[in-house]
Amino acid sequence: MRFADHDPLNRNRFPIDEWALIETEFGVADMGRTETLFAVGNGYLGLRGNVEEGRDGHMHGTFVNGFHETWPIRHAEEAFGFARVGQTIVNAPDAKVIRLYVDDEPLVLTIAEILAYERRLDFRLGSLQRSIEWRTPSGKRVLITSRRMASFTDRHLALIDYEVEMLDADAAITISSQILNRQDGRDEYRSGVSEAPAGFDPRKAEQFIDRVMQPRVKRAEGSRYMLGYQTTNSGMTIAVGAEHSITTENDYSESGSIGDDLAKHIYRVHARQGKPIRITKTISYHTARTVPARELADRSDRTLDRAAELGVAEIFAQQRAWLDDFWARSDVQITDQPELQQATRWNLFQLAQATARTDGDGVAAKGVSGSGYGGHYFWDSEVYVLPFLSYTAPIVARNVLRFRQRMLDAARARAMELNQLGALFPWRTINGQESSAYYAAGTAQYHIDADISYALCQYVAATGDVDFLARGAIDILVETARMWEDLGFWRSTNADDVFHIHGVTGPDEYTTVVNDNLYTNVMARFNLASAASAVDNLQVNDPLAYHKMVARLGVTPAEVASWRRAAAHMHIPYDEQLGIHPQDSAFLQKELWDLENTPEDRRPLLLHYHPLVIYRFQVLKQADVVLALYLQGDRFTTEMKRADFEYYDPLTTGDSTLSAVVQSIMAAEVGYHELAIRYFRSALYVDLADLHHNASDGVHVASTGGVWSALVSGFGGFRDHNGVFTFDPRLPDEWTELVFRITLRGTRLRVTLHPQSIEFTVEVGDEARVRVRGAEVLVTAEGGPVAVPLEGQGPRLYGAPTMRDVTGSRRADGTYLTASIPTLSLDVDEEETAIPVD
Numbered sequence: 001m002r003f004a005d006h007d008p009l010n011r012n013r014f015p016i017d018e019w020a021l022i023e024t025e026f027g028v029a030d031m032g033r034t035e036t037l038f039a040v041g042n043g044y045l046g047l048r049g050n051v052e053e054g055r056d057g058h059m060h061g062t063f064v065n066g067f068h069e070t071w072p073i074r075h076a077e078e079a080f081g082f083a084r085v086g087q088t089i090v091n092a093p094d095a096k097v098i099r100l101y102v103d104d105e106p107l108v109l110t111i112a113e114i115l116a117y118e119r120r121l122d123f124r125l126g127s128l129q130r131s132i133e134w135r136t137p138s139g140k141r142v143l144i145t146s147r148r149m150a151s152f153t154d155r156h157l158a159l160i161d162y163e164v165e166m167l168d169a170d171a172a173i174t175i176s177s178q179i180l181n182r183q184d185g186r187d188e189y190r191s192g193v194s195e196a197p198a199g200f201d202p203r204k205a206e207q208f209i210d211r212v213m214q215p216r217v218k219r220a221e222g223s224r225y226m227l228g229y230q231t232t233n234s235g236m237t238i239a240v241g242a243e244h245s246i247t248t249e250n251d252y253s254e255s256g257s258i259g260d261d262l263a264k265h266i267y268r269v270h271a272r273q274g275k276p277i278r279i280t281k282t283i284s285y286h287t288a289r290t291v292p293a294r295e296l297a298d299r300s301d302r303t304l305d306r307a308a309e310l311g312v313a314e315i316f317a318q319q320r321a322w323l324d325d326f327w328a329r330s331d332v333q334i335t336d337q338p339e340l341q342q343a344t345r346w347n348l349f350q351l352a353q354a355t356a357r358t359d360g361d362g363v364a365a366k367g368v369s370g371s372g373y374g375g376h377y378f379w380d381s382e383v384y385v386l387p388f389l390s391y392t393a394p395i396v397a398r399n400v401l402r403f404r405q406r407m408l409d410a411a412r413a414r415a416m417e418l419n420q421l422g423a424l425f426p427w428r429t430i431n432g433q434e435s436s437a438y439y440a441a442g443t444a445q446y447h448i449d450a451d452i453s454y455a456l457c458q459y460v461a462a463t464g465d466v467d468f469l470a471r472g473a474i475d476i477l478v479e480t481a482r483m484w485e486d487l488g489f490w491r492s493t494n495a496d497d498v499f500h501i502h503g504v505t506g507p508d509e510y511t512t513v514v515n516d517n518l519y520t521n522v523m524a525r526f527n528l529a530s531a532a533s534a535v536d537n538l539q540v541n542d543p544l545a546y547h548k549m550v551a552r553l554g555v556t557p558a559e560v561a562s563w564r565r566a567a568a569h570m571h572i573p574y575d576e577q578l579g580i581h582p583q584d585s586a587f588l589q590k591e592l593w594d595l596e597n598t599p600e601d602r603r604p605l606l607l608h609y610h611p612l613v614i615y616r617f618q619v620l621k622q623a624d625v626v627l628a629l630y631l632q633g634d635r636f637t638t639e640m641k642r643a644d645f646e647y648y649d650p651l652t653t654g655d656s657t658l659s660a661v662v663q664s665i666m667a668a669e670v671g672y673h674e675l676a677i678r679y680f681r682s683a684l685y686v687d688l689a690d691l692h693h694n695a696s697d698g699v700h701v702a703s704t705g706g707v708w709s710a711l712v713s714g715f716g717g718f719r720d721h722n723g724v725f726t727f728d729p730r731l732p733d734e735w736t737e738l739v740f741r742i743t744l745r746g747t748r749l750r751v752t753l754h755p756q757s758i759e760f761t762v763e764v765g766d767e768a769r770v771r772v773r774g775a776e777v778l779v780t781a782e783g784g785p786v787a788v789p790l791e792g793q794g795p796r797l798y799g800a801p802t803m804r805d806v807t808g809s810r811r812a813d814g815t816y817l818t819a820s821i822p823t824l825s826l827d828v829d830e831e832e833t834a835i836p837v838d
Contacts, residue, residue, distance in 0.1 A: 005678060007339050008689035018341045021688075023119040028110050032058035032696025036687060037346075038121050039369040039699070040128050040148060041353040043396075044155040044361070045285050046368025047096055049121075049128065052146055052162060054097035056110045058696055060182050062092045063368045066361045067287045068375060068430045069212050070234040073437050081417050083437055087430040089364070089375025090183055090212055093227055093240045093261075095283040097178040098162050100144065102136050102171050107144070115141065123349045124327070126152060126319040133167070141167040151315065152322040155357035156303045158283040159315055165276040173269040177281055179227055179242055181261035184211050213238070215260040216293035225256065225263035226300060228293030234431070239296035241284045243304045248277040282307045326352055328741075328763075329748065330392040332711050335737035343684045344711070347704040350687075351388055354701045355396050362403045362430075363701060370698020376428040376435065379448040379507075380658065380702035382455035383631070388708045390455075390462040391742040397459050398468060404452050405473055407432040415483055418443075422482030425449055440512040440611070444505035446487065449480040450523035454631065457530045461723035464745040466537075470545035474534050478553050481531035481563045484524045488566060499569045506583065507658070508624035510605065510614045514584035516573050519628040526632060528567035532560045577812040580647045581640070583625050588811055592819035593619035595653060596803050604655035604692075613822050620648065622656035626666050630713070633669075634721040642670040646801040649675075657686050661706025665714035668730040671795030677732050678800075680710045712740050716753060717794075726771040729753050731793045744768045749779060759787040 013025045021037060035058055038049030048061040071086045100107040109132075116133040127149040134142045143165045151157040164173060210232065217228025223244040230237045244265045246252065252269040269277050284303035286296040307315060330348055334340050354367025362377035363385050381400060389397035404425065410432035411423035418424060426434035427442045436442025456476055460466060469477075488501045501524060506517035535555060539546040549555060573582045582588045593614075602608045605619070625648050629641050636644075645666050654660055664679035686703050687695045712718050715738055717729035725744055731753050738753040747765030751758065758772060762781040770777050772788045779786050809817045 005681065008685050008691070016338050016342050017120075018338055019123050019345065021121040021123075021342070021346050024117060026109055026114060026117050026119075028056075030690070031056070033687075033690045035059065035061070036369055036695050036698055038119060038128055039353070040121070040126075040150045040158075041368040042150045042152050042155050043353065043355045043357040043363075043368065044359065045150050045158060045357075046353070047148065047150055047158060048369065049119075050094075050096060051109055052096055052098040052130075052148075052160065053100055053107050053109065054094070054178070054180070055099075055106070055108050059370070060091075060094055061370060062094050062096065062285075063089055063371065063375065064092050064238065064285055064287050065358060065364060065368055066375075066430060067092060067236055067238060068234055069208065069231045069236075070431070071208070073435070075437065082439065083434045083443065085433055085435065086437070087234075087374065087376065087433070087435045088208070089371055089430070090231060090236075090238075091371065092183070092238060092285060093179050093181045093213075093229070095158070095179045095240055095242050095281070095285075096148070096160065097176075097180055098146075098160065098279065098281065099176040099178065100164060101174040101176075102134075102140065102142055102166075103138060104172070104174070105136050105138070107134060107142075121346075121349075123345050124320065124323055125149075125316070126323045127316065136171075140169045140171055142171075143167055149316070149319055150353075151319060152326075152352070152356050153318045154303065154306070155359060156284050156286055156300070157307055157315070158285070159307070159312065160281040160283070161278065161312065162281065163276050163278045164271070166271045166273045168273060170270070170272050173267075173271040173277065175267045175269070175277070175279055177242070177244055177265045177267075177279060179225055179240055179263040181213060181227070181229070183208070184213055185261040217297045218258055218260060218263075219297065220256055220258045220263065223254070223256070223265055224301075224304065225258055225265060226297045227258075227261075227263055228297050230293055236287060236289055237291060237293040237296055238285065238287045239293055239300045241297065241300035241304050243282045243308065245280045246278065247280075249275045250277060252277075280312055323352075326356075326393075329743065330388075330708075330741065331739075332708065332741075333737070333739040334711075334735060335739070337735065340681075340684065343688055344707065346688060347684065347707040350699045350701065350704045351385065351708070354699065354704070355385065355389060355393070355400070358396065358399060358403070360399050360403055360406075363400060364430075365701060366698025367701045370696070372694065372697030373428070374430075374435075376430055378428050378702075379445070379451040380705075382448075382451040383627075384658065384661070384702035384709070385705035386455040387458065387713075388705045390459045391712075391744075394459070394463045394465070394743065397463075398465065401452075401456055401459060401468070401473060401476075404456075405476060408475060408479060412479065415479075420483050421486040422484075423449070423476075423479035424483055425452055425480075441505060441509040444503070444513050445507070446483075446501075446504045447506060447517075447520045447523055449483055450520070450527040453477050453480050453527040453530060454523060457526075457534075458720060461720060462744065466541070469534060470538060470542045474538060474549060475553060477527070477531035477534050478549070478555055481528050482559075484528055485563055485566050488524070488570075490569075497569050498571045499566045500571045506624045507627055508583065508620045508622055509656070510617075510619050510621040510653070511583060511587065511624075512611070512615060514586060516571050516585045517624075518573050518581050518583055519624050521570050521572060522628045522632050522635065525567045525570040525572075528563040528570075532564040532567070535560050575812060578647070578809055579643050581625055581628075581644055583620075583648070587618060588817075590616060590618045592651065592803070592807060592817055593617035594803060594819035594821050595619065595650065598821055603653065605653060606655060609822065617822075618651055618817075620652040620659075622654070622659035623648070623652060623662040623666075626652075627662045630662055630665050630669075632721075633719060638670075641666065645670050645672075647806060649801045650803045650806055654682070657683070657692055657700040657703040658706070660686070661703060661710045661714075664710045668714040669717075669728075669794070671797035672800060673730065673732060673793075673796055674798060675800045676714060676730065677734075680707075680714065683707050683710060711738065712742065716740060716751060718742065718751075724771065725769070727751075727758060728773050729758055729790065729793055731755055733793075744770075755790075755793065757787050757789050759785050761785040 213229035219226040228239040284300040415424035502515040660683040668676035760779040767780040
């Protein structure tokens with residue numbers, strides 16, 4: 001696990017500001033990281049933090065959620081049911097580009113003499129602002145300021161303000177504003193800054209060889225330019241429009257040109273000292289699966305027309321108003337911890353940028369900040385992001401769940417292909433089809449069915465939106481329950497019937513295709529029981545919707561009873577000898593991987609060891625059993641949780657960014673308060689400090705959602721099992737106050753946690769009922785704040801579980817648990833083992 005025990009940021013370069021991420025020095029070595037950190041987006045459209053001048057960059061990127069190309073997956077050895085169609089997000093035409101020439105000298109930041117520099121991502125304004133003072137080769141000083149945003153109020157709209165002022169001399173200035181199709185074209189102005197050569201990394205997106213976007217629209221009218229394309233294989237369409245205006249007292253002329261992959265609007269200005277030149281560039285993106293590009297161009301025109309009517313000031317004012325409301329619903333305050341406060345708000349702001357205007361699409365693993373993982377949607381959304389949305393932005397949560405609902409037909413087809421009844425959602429996808437070429441760590445993760453069902457039930461419990469189920473979302477519960485009942489099988493043990501699930505992979509991708517994975521069985525049990533309860537409740541509370549559902553799905557009372565029986569008899573592995581829950585039926589038979597003595601240069605393991613080597617050991621990529629303890633905590637005793645945590649924590653590499661937040665939550669619950677803070681900080685800075693060395697590929701969105709859960713559920717002690725909202729806080733010793741908001745069935749509560757008390761205040765709505773350590777608390781708007789005294793913050797255990805706590809224990813068969821490392825690969829020269837990359 002990569003820990004960030006101390007402030008990992010260079011505060012001379014990145015000073016602390018609780019409401020902004022600020023950079024005071026331009027860096028070349030980490031451009032990929034800062035392009036991600038300073039990206040702007042709204043869930044639909046994302047602009048990476050590339051410099052406007054468009055030459056320097058690690059990965060120039062503009063991404064639209066769900067806009068992708070498909071390609072045939074070629075397996076080295078074929079088998080029935082393997083994924084056939086790969087899907088990869090497309091780098092949309094880049095409208096950020098504004099090239100600057102002063103006396104025909106181009107501004108190239110990597111080689112320019114920069115006298116002053118500041119870049120600021122403002123969490124309240126929702127904009128990226130930059131200020132540069134440049135001394136040209138001839139000695140003239142130029143001030144360049146800019147700001148850009150992706151609108152939260154109009155998801156198709158982006159805006160760039162770009163201002164140039166000569167400070168001490170006159171000059172001839174040329175400003176070339178462009179739309180450039182980087183996906184297929186070649187940027188002739190590239191400075192040579194590129195990603196360092198690297199070996200195999202499955203986290204990166206696939207690269208295209210053939211042309212992806214076929215030109216369909218090419219139009220220039222005055223200062224407005226429009227380019228439209230259709231992807232070669234997926235058939236998706238996109239239109240990109242840009243409108244320009246100039247404000248200056250200087251004399252100028254303007255011209256333009258347009259081609260298939262490049263549109264330019266050029267201003268030539270006789271710039272006088274102290275007379276600024278301001279260019280406003282309004283940008284519109286529209287995409288569709290079937291609509292012709294020419295119609296999308298018309299929509300883009302309307303977006304640009306609306307923006308012109310509103311004006312720049314009003315567009316930014318609406319952005320600020322939207323974010324004022326977002327922070328009123330979502331802010332988490334850590335009093336007197338400015339460093340942690342800044343990082344927390346950056347993570348929460350990334351959640352807004354990844355989810356706010358998904359409007360019926362999914363939440364990609366990198367949001368719209370980069371191309372990592374090909375722009376795919378995983379189970380990350382339901383387990384890590386949906387809790388934040390369900391309790392702070394329920395409309396967005398509903399939209400994300402509706403996206404899964406629309407995938408249901410494809411999930412049914414996939415289940416049939418794998419000889420199962422019901423529906424099987426793809427582990428990774430954009431268009432609803434499974435696109436994981438490695439089934440063992442991909443398709444076999446059947447738990448995604450239960451994860452989606454869990455998120456749906458959590459949303460309904462949080463909001464009271466049973467109408468969503470009645471209107472068709474209940475189909476998700478029914479079809480996933482059918483899959484589990486069909487997948488599992490019955491065995492009789494000592495005259496008791498037991499339900500088993502074999503041949504699946506849990507969240508831990510370092511252990512694949514196993515029998516009775518604990519996480520899968522526990523979540524499938526929840527899925528089956530919840531489906532049965534939902535059908536019964538619908539029959540009682542909405543008979544018309546129930547009869548429609550029966551007609552639609554053919555559900556019978558006997559079938560519902562069989563789900564409930566399977567849930568009641570689900571096999572939950574438990575080892576009496578060790579006093580823990582085995583991760584799966586064979587997990588404890590393996591050798592322990594000695595992580596404590598594994599060199600850091602061999603992390604993450606998946607980049608240095610063949611999967612078969614990893615699969616033979618007790619070693620985890622991410623929390624598996626521990627995640628089950630969190631999500632289904634009401635089904636485990638306090639003693640079980642501590643024993644399981646102490647066993648699995650030393651075996652968990654943290655190679656996945658999904659892990660630290662869950663380990664933080666459970667460490668806090670069982671009492672390892674110092675360890676909980678360490679895991680929390682690691683999650684908090686995973687991108688800001690690039691702890692996993694791949695922040696250049698985009699924001700780890702699931703981790704940002706997990707940061708919220710670590711604060712609210714870990715330190716705040718909030719749980720929501722079966723619609724009962726409980727608190728058992730674990731405030732860290734060095735924190736004086738933690739404040740957060742949750743919305744429970746329309747009532748927004750402000751929760752203020754102190755070392756000796758927890759206080760609830762209704763901010764919006766009428767009332768809410770919660771429990772604090774078993775005692776029921778009613779909070780009303782009329783009654784005012786309610787404070788509940790606390791006797792401490794739970795158990796306090798010091799240190800952390802280690803391999804020494806695990807090794808030497810006896811298995812049930814009497815053999816000892818021993819730890820080792822597969823050392824052969826450590827002695828082989830790196831160059832000999834490197835995997836060639838085309």
